[in-house]
Amino acid sequence: MFQGIRISGFGGQGIISSGVLLAYAGMLDGKHVSFFPSYGAEMRGGTANCSVVISSDDVTTPVVSQPDTVIVMNEPSLAKFEPFLKPGGLMIINESLVKSRPQRKDIKVVLVACNKIADELKAPKIANMVALGAFCKQTGALSIEAVAKAMPKVFKRAKPEILELNIQALKRGAGLN
Amino acid sequence: MGEKLLMKGNDAMAEGAVRAGCRFFAGYPITPQNEVPEYMSWRLPQAGGAFIQAESEVAAINMLYGSAATGIRCMTSSSSPGISLKQEGISYAAGADLPIFFANVVRGGPGLGNIAGAQGDYFQSVRGGGHGDYRTFVMAPDSVEEMGNFPLHCYAVAEKYRIPAMILTDGVLGQMMEPLEFKFPEVDPKKLSEPDWALGECRGRKNRLVGSYDLYEGRLEVMTLNRAKRYAEIEAKEVMxxxxxxxxxxxxxxxxxxxxxxxxxxxxxxxxxxxxxxxxxxxxxxxxxxxxxxxxxxxxxxxxxxxxxxxxxxxxxxxxxxxxxxxxxxxxxxxxxxxxxxxxxxxxxxxxxxxxxxxxxx
Structure with a gap:
């Protein structure tokens, strides 16, 4: 099992924390993992992206050059990462914010209204968790339970009710409720 | 020992140094190594040590010279341009046979370059870097686990041969996260014996001198040749x-x-x-x-x-x-x-x- 993932969006959308959460969940699940942030001079509103590898084997390079999955959280990220996605790869698109669609026909596209669902949960900041829920469902690389278990380890200062809200968002992303 | 942690390379290196007995850190901020001083700024006081954000890289390396001269385990870190500034002090430490430990989290160069991971400081690290005839023990980790476990080995080699030791890493290893285990029991620096050259309270013993110069004709050559014997021993025994x-x-x-x-x-x-x-x-x-x-x-x-x-x-x-x-x-x-x-x-x-x-x- 091998999943090379790129998550990309605006600074402030929780791109980096989503990546750390995936890596942590993979580790708790007994997988080999790595996380690498693109740490340019980004700030809130700038662009941010990260590489995550979840693998049953040793992780070689942490920089994912040909991702199996790309999670596109904002408009500019689509054009940036579409060319690099592996043939047959998965593109999860936050359709609440991304209006264009990929040109490639050799990839699988899943549209998720991340911001809309997060707004319905009255927590606009957790659109990233909706996307992770969709990732879990589509790839089977990680279970929702594994990601939920990693949450208190990564979001150490979060109150229980906030963690619960994040889990709700994961489930909504996975289409579970 | 034994616990699997998910850490950034820079944090792992800082924690690894503290667990290896480091109780003094002096540094100056520069990307992509900033997590090291940030980590040390709260971790060292917790461990009974001291952290100083120096006014410059030059000040930091000279603080390291002073603290190493007292025989304690200390550390500084920087990234390429900052390490260039520290070279004078590193050369002085090599000349004074001080076992300083430092890390270079290399970024793109030359000059101010960029903040991405790079390997352009190889020559500077293995060919001396500063002025004069000297060597530095250089370790190059390729994982977060090695970042966390190599500081202990650097201290061991540095102290055994009285040579500066460094970790040459880069912005990718510094910034990436991976699971790691610290594979050694935590070192209690109070239980380490004081080196027979270390400065401190002189009462009841002969005075000691730490320095990198000797103006008497021929004596500096003897000092350097003696050091070269240790270099030869390192080349024979410490290759990894x-x-x-x-x-x-x-x-x-x-x-x-x-x-x-x-x-x-x-x-x-x-x-x-x-x-x-x-x-x-x-x-x-x-x-x-x-x-x-x-x-x-x-x-x-x-x-x-x-x-x-x-x-x-x-x-x-x-x-x-x-x-x-x-x-x-x-x-x-x-x-x-x-x-x-x-x-x-x-x-x-x-x-x-x-x-x-x-x-x-x-």
Missing amino acids: FEAQQCDDAQIVLVAYGISARACGAALKMARAEGLKVGLFRPITLWPFPKKQLRELADRVQGFLVVEMSLGQMVDDVRLATEFRAPVHLHARPSGVTPTGEEILKKIKDTLKAGKGECVCCK
């Missing part, structure tokens, strides 16, 4: 390397640090296609694993050195192998991490090339 699938390899990749990880990806792909490729990773860059590469040179069709610089370690590979096999180069300078795919392509070019033909510049 990792060889993967080199036994039947026609082409052996040679890379250190994060480049070696990219080569690992290429190695997997090449072997899956039935190509006879191996990977040789120097873990100590000085002392360099000359003997091991020399032995490989008679068995292989060629070497392919992969570096995130214009090609620096490639010189050491050529010297070590005495030109007995062609040594090719894949160079990505100034902050670009090569991909497994591009290295695989280079491997294929190298395999196609005749004996002696170089593919470096094609």
